[in-house]
Amino acid sequence: MIVQGREDTSVGSIYAVETMDVAYGYTNNILFDNVNLMVERGKSIAIMGRSGSGKSTLLRIINGSIRPIRGMVRVLGVEVYGRYSNGLRRRVAYIPQSLGLVDNATVLENVLLARAADSPFRALLGLWRKEDVDGAMSILKSIGLDEKARSKVNMLSGGERQRVAIARALMQGARVVLADEPVSNLDQDNARSILDIFKEMGRRNSTSSIIVMHDRALAEEYADEAYMLADKRLSRLW
Amino acid sequence: MVIWVLIIIALILAYFLGLIDLDSWLKASKNLSVFASDLYIRYDLLPDALHAVGETFIIALFGTVVGALISYPLSAISAQGITARWVSLAVRTIANVLRTVPAIFWGILFVVMFGPGNVAGAVALALYTAGYLSKFFYETFENVSKEHYEALGSLALPWMVMAKALFKHTEKQMASHIMFMFEYNLRTASILGIVGAGGIGYYITQYVSILNYAAAFTFFIVILLFVFLVDGVSYIIRRRI
Numbered sequence: 001m002i003v004q005g006r007e008d009t010s011v012g013s014i015y016a017v018e019t020m021d022v023a024y025g026y027t028n029n030i031l032f033d034n035v036n037l038m039v040e041r042g043k044s045i046a047i048m049g050r051s052g053s054g055k056s057t058l059l060r061i062i063n064g065s066i067r068p069i070r071g072m073v074r075v076l077g078v079e080v081y082g083r084y085s086n087g088l089r090r091r092v093a094y095i096p097q098s099l100g101l102v103d104n105a106t107v108l109e110n111v112l113l114a115r116a117a118d119s120p121f122r123a124l125l126g127l128w129r130k131e132d133v134d135g136a137m138s139i140l141k142s143i144g145l146d147e148k149a150r151s152k153v154n155m156l157s158g159g160e161r162q163r164v165a166i167a168r169a170l171m172q173g174a175r176v177v178l179a180d181e182p183v184s185n186l187d188q189d190n191a192r193s194i195l196d197i198f199k200e201m202g203r204r205n206s207t208s209s210i211i212v213m214h215d216r217a218l219a220e221e222y223a224d225e226a227y228m229l230a231d232k233r234l235s236r237l238w
Numbered sequence: 239m240v241i242w243v244l245i246i247i248a249l250i251l252a253y254f255l256g257l258i259d260l261d262s263w264l265k266a267s268k269n270l271s272v273f274a275s276d277l278y279i280r281y282d283l284l285p286d287a288l289h290a291v292g293e294t295f296i297i298a299l300f301g302t303v304v305g306a307l308i309s310y311p312l313s314a315i316s317a318q319g320i321t322a323r324w325v326s327l328a329v330r331t332i333a334n335v336l337r338t339v340p341a342i343f344w345g346i347l348f349v350v351m352f353g354p355g356n357v358a359g360a361v362a363l364a365l366y367t368a369g370y371l372s373k374f375f376y377e378t379f380e381n382v383s384k385e386h387y388e389a390l391g392s393l394a395l396p397w398m399v400m401a402k403a404l405f406k407h408t409e410k411q412m413a414s415h416i417m418f419m420f421e422y423n424l425r426t427a428s429i430l431g432i433v434g435a436g437g438i439g440y441y442i443t444q445y446v447s448i449l450n451y452a453a454a455f456t457f458f459i460v461i462l463l464f465v466f467l468v469d470g471v472s473y474i475i476r477r478r479i
Contacts, residue, residue, distance in 0.1 A: 065388045089394040100389020120396040
């Protein structure tokens, strides 16, 4: 499979993400325990739960940002030990609530940043290859942001900023997208259009997405599977 | 209770410093009245004073600009989360040394190296600014949320590109820090002349040494008004950034 011009070399199980008996917290204060999650490639998963239940922490563990106190995490068939190898690193896009965009940079610059690791000196000088710019513009067009390519991201609406973060994940060629409450602050129309993009990513590129969300009706509409993180346990809703 | 302790300590120290001596206070007030009678503006010296302010401005501007340029890579390497911890600690120590040594001591060093004049002051301020702005910059980096770092981290960016992205992300705060530093440097450049490192302080020191207080006062008033003006403009710009 070709993902944005690069061959997908990921091998391993049919699961994009596997967590086995994962626990996080302190000895006397466990946030969650025995979390088992198997996400098939191309599927969209919703994780719900009350604030403070550990949804964001679980995403960060899968992202390799923090280590669980117990259990094992495997992404694209490779075991994650707190940090990813560089090869695997770019296969996983993490979109936090703050989105992680570079304010004061344009939409196009933010999307092109996904290619900076390929040509760091070009990235430093801002001299991008034509094929990278064309690729970024094509992605922006597919999500309806091509006309705002030269706008600074801090001038965009919440929904537009969310799309830029997703466009960057697409440009990155991510096979797994971890999105922390991407639709919480959006109206229903905007929320649906964002979730449509995740769904389309799964259909076209077999990109799996794990989305933290609160709206059960939206989750029922869009998620292939949904889980509830409550009382320190992750339980499957459907 | 604390206030009484402070009062007693102040009185004891004043005694040992010779401040509880009526004669010395009488002599001091006499000197002050002589000094005050000489405090008037010498309009004939205004062109020279403006020229000296221009020199001071250039020293402060050079120090700020070059110091900022040096502090860009220093802060990027110093910030935790961008480079390895030992690298960040080593570079942070260098920045701390640059900042801890007062600008006036750097001035003395460069007067010895380059001789008296504006060059010594400009280089001294550049070094001092590099230390200060490095701290401001890396603290700004470290105030960026962990999640933000993690999101950018998932792009596997080399540290230089990561630093560029973070500079861009925080460029308004960075610009504000640079403006603040320029105001600070303008004041510091005004006193570097005391050790011969150029600027208006050099002229004021020379006039004071020949007891020409009116000339010194004229230069002092001109730099004071100029600093007020720059502070005001800088404040307006920083609010708009």
